[in-house]
Amino acid sequence: MKECIKVGLLGAGTVGSGVLTVLEENTAEIEKKVGVPIHVSKILVRDMKKAKELSEKYQLTDKIEDIVEDPEIDIVVELIGREHPAKEYIAAALEHKKNVVTANKDVLAKYGKELFPLAEENKVDFMFEASVGGGIPIIRPLKSCLAANKVTSVMGIVNGTTNYMLTKMSQENMDYADVLREAQEKGYAESDPTADVGGLDAARKLVILASIAFNTRIDLSDVLVEGIDGLDLCDIEHGKELGYAIKLLAIAKNNAEHGISVCVRPTMLPVSHPLAGVNDVFNAIFVTGDAIGDAMFMGRGAGKMPTASAVCGDIIDVARNIIHKSNGRINCTCFDEKHLCSLENMMSPCYIRLHVQDKPGVLAAIAAAFGAQNVSLKNVVQKSKVKGVAELVVITYDVSELNLQMAVQTLKALPIVEKVCSVIRVEDHDLE
Amino acid sequence: MKECIKVGLLGAGTVGSGVLTVLEENTAEIEKKVGVPIHVSKILVRDMKKAKELSEKYQLTDKIEDIVEDPEIDIVVELIGREHPAKEYIAAALEHKKNVVTANKDVLAKYGKELFPLAEENKVDFMFEASVGGGIPIIRPLKSCLAANKVTSVMGIVNGTTNYMLTKMSQENMDYADVLREAQEKGYAESDPTADVGGLDAARKLVILASIAFNTRIDLSDVLVEGIDGLDLCDIEHGKELGYAIKLLAIAKNNAEHGISVCVRPTMLPVSHPLAGVNDVFNAIFVTGDAIGDAMFMGRGAGKMPTASAVCGDIIDVARNIIHKSNGRINCTCFDEKHLCSLENMMSPCYIRLHVQDKPGVLAAIAAAFGAQNVSLKNVVQKSKVKGVAELVVITYDVSELNLQMAVQTLKALPIVEKVCSVIRVEDHDLE
C-alpha cells in the first residue's frame, strides 16, 4: 500500500487556497477516511516572487512539467481557471497518467469530449464535482445514486450572481441597473458581468449536467441562451401577483418521443416550487427521474470554502481509488446518440407582456393572432392604461417554441400592437 | 472480466418489486454504465405458493442458504424489513463474502456495530443509501462528496408520515386525531402508527446519519425522542403567527467543545428556513459543514420507486466495485470516540405555552421563575383569557436543556400556574 497520496496543485487563487486550508484543517479525519495521508507536494504558480508566503510551507514551481512529469504525483488538481492553458495542462496531466480533479466548467463544457476519452485511455480518474453548483453534491449523485434512473429533467439555479440580483429585485424592488451596481460593489458580480448576466456561465454548467443526466454529449451550441440583462422589474412584480417567482433557470429536458432540449433563460416558477424559494447566492439543482421522482440539491454554488469542499471530496474519492487500484471505475457515460428536440416540440406555457392601443376590438385581434398560431390563452390581464396605451399581460397554455416565436412575430406586425415588451416561459410542474 | 453481476434478492414486497421494475425497465442503460448486465438470479420469498406470478420470470426459493451459499451470487439485496431474521440473513451473507445492499434502518440502527466490522473483515461492500430519506441521495454524499468537511450539524425531516400530518394540520387546520385518521385511510400511516408519530422511525434514521456525519457510532439510546403525538393544533397556529413552522426534526449536532447531541422532536423553524417549506410526504436533510456551509437534500423519503432508485444506485455502485475489484473501498468511518453533550450544554431557544391564573403579578412571578433558572425571555404574548385563566406564550433566548427542564418544574409547582401546556424547541439558524 502507498504511504501517502501526493497532490500537485495548479493555481493557488481563491479555490486553490481554500483547498490548502481544508486539507490542512481536516488532515487527521481525511487520513482516517482514506487510510493514508494526502500531501500537497507541489504548487504551480504564475509568479514565484509573488508567492513568497506560500513557499514557506509548500514547494512551488512555475513550470507545468515539474508537476505532470513528477512520477511521485498521483493527482493533479487544476484550479487556474479559464480555457487556456488549463485545457492543455489537464490534457498533459492525463497523458502522464495523472488523475485529475478540476472545477473548471469552461474547459469541461468546451473540451470535455477530448478530455474524457483521454482519461479513459490512460485509465485515470477525471473528476469535476465543483464545476457545477460549487459545494453542492450533484455530479456524483447523478453518476452514482441516481444511476438507475432515466432522468427526464434537470432544472437548476446554477449562477449565484444572477440569483442574488433577482432576489434583490424581487424583495427590494430594485431595478436591474441598481442591483448590478450593488452586486459589483459587494464582489458578487465581476466588473465584466457578461458571462453571468448573459447566461453563458449557466449554459456551461448545463452542458455538464445534461451530458451526465442524459448519457450523451451535449454541446454549448445546443443550448438556447437568454440572460437576465433584458429583465424588467415590472415583470417580476406582475409575476408575483400571478403567483410566480422569476429565476434564471438552466433547464434540460429529455422527452422520450421528441428528444433533448437545453436552455438557459429567465423563467416563471410557481412560488410553491422548491426552486422558487432558493434565494440570494444559493444554488439548487432540481432533478426528475423515472424512479426517484423529484429531488432537489441546494447549497452554496460558489465561494472559496464551499468550492474547496467539493474539490477535496473529489481528491478523497480519487485517493480511495488509488488505494484500491480502481481508478477509472466510473467512466464517462455519454454512450447514447444525441437527439435534440426541435423547436416545434419544445412546449411550455408562456408569459407575454405587451403594449397595445387602447381601443375596442383590440383584445379580439390579439386573441386571434395567438389563435392563428394555435396558442391558447389561459389568462389575459390589463395592467394599466396610459395615454391611450394599455399594458396587457397574457399567460398562455402550453405552446411550442416555434408557434410562440411565430405568434410574437405576428403580434409585432399588428398595427394595434405598440410593443411586445417581454416573453418569459413558465415552468408549471406539480411535484412528483 | 465477469460476464454478469448476479443479485440474490431477499423479499419482493413494496421495495423489492420496485427494484425488479427498475432493473427491468432500465436494463440497457444500467448495463452500459456498469459494463456488464445485472441479473436477479434468485429471490427469497416467504411463501412459494403465493409467489406464482414472480416464478414465471425469476427463480424463487424459501431457503436463505440457497442464496447466501450460492457461489455465483455477488450481491445480496435485503428487503424483507424488520430486525429478525433480516439481521441474521445480512450477517450470513457478509460471512459468505457477499456484498450486501439493504434499506433496513431497523437493523442498521441496532446492529450496525456488529455488521460493519463483519463487512470489513470479509472485504465486501455493505451499502444502505435507501435506509434514510428513501430515494434522496444522502449517505453517499456524506461519505464521499462532503468527506473533507467537519460536519457540525445534520437536521432532517426524515419521516414522511408525520410530515404529511403536520402539513395537513398547518394548511387545513385539522387536528391531530383527524389527520391521523386521514393518513391511515390514505395508506400514509400504518394501522399501528407508533413508530412514526412517536419518533422512533426518525430516531433510527438519525442514528445512521449522525454516525456517518460525526465519524462515531451513535446508539439509539443516545437519542432524546419526542413524537408529534402530543402536539396541539393551537401551537401550530401560534407558531405561524410568530413566523415559525413546526416540523418533526431529527437533529444531530457536534459542538467542538461540548460534544454530540442527538434528538428527535417537534421543532419550530423560521418559515424562511429551507426545511420549513418541505411539505407533505417529502423528506429533506439539511447538513452544515465547516467547508461547505449549509446544504440541503430534498426528495421522496419513501415509496416503491423512489426507494428502489436508491437501492439500485447501491447495486450499481457495488457492481462497479466488483468490476474493478475494489469492494470495501469505502469503509465504515466510525473511528472517533463518542463524546455526548450533557443536558447542561444542549442549547436552543424554546417556545412554552402555559395556562395561568389571570391576576396581577402573575407575569412577574413567571418571569422570576424563568429568571431563577437563568432563562431569559425574548417574547411573552397573552393569547386569550377564559374564565379567569390566561393563556401565555413565551419564547426564550438560548436555554440549556437542563435549565429548561428545571424551569418547567418550577413553573408547574407555582400555584398561579394551572398548566404547562407545551414546550417546543426553536431552531434559529441563519443560512451559512
Ligand SMILES: NC(=O)c1ccc[n+]([C@@H]2O[C@H](COP(=O)([O-])OP(=O)(O)OC[C@H]3O[C@@H](n4cnc5c(N)ncnc54)[C@H](OP(=O)(O)O)[C@@H]3O)[C@@H](O)[C@H]2O)c1
Ligand atoms: N471562485 C469560486 O467561487 C468558484 C466556484 C466554482 C468553480 N470555480 C472555478 O475554480 C477555478 C479557479 O477559480 P478561482 O476563483 O480560484 O480563480 P482565481 O482566484 O483567479 O485563482 C486562479 C489562480 O491560478 C493562477 N493562475 C492562473 N493562470 C495561471 C498559469 N498559467 N500558471 C500558473 N498559475 C496560474 C492565478 O494566479 P495570478 O493571480 O497570478 O493570475 C490565481 O492564483 C476556475 O475554473 C473557476 O471557474 C470557482
Ligand SMILES: NC(=O)c1ccc[n+]([C@@H]2O[C@H](COP(=O)([O-])OP(=O)(O)OC[C@H]3O[C@@H](n4cnc5c(N)ncnc54)[C@H](OP(=O)(O)O)[C@@H]3O)[C@@H](O)[C@H]2O)c1
Ligand atoms: N416502503 C418504503 O417506502 C420504504 C422506504 C424506505 C425503506 N424501506 C425499507 O425497505 C424494507 C422493505 O420494505 P417494504 O416496504 O418493501 O416491505 P414489505 O412490502 O412488507 O415487503 C417485505 C417483503 O419481504 C417478505 N418477507 C418478510 N419476511 C420474510 C422472510 N423471513 N423470508 C422471506 N420473505 C420475507 C414479505 O413477504 P410476506 O408478504 O409474505 O410477509 C414481503 O414480500 C424495510 O426494511 C423498510 O424499512 C421501505
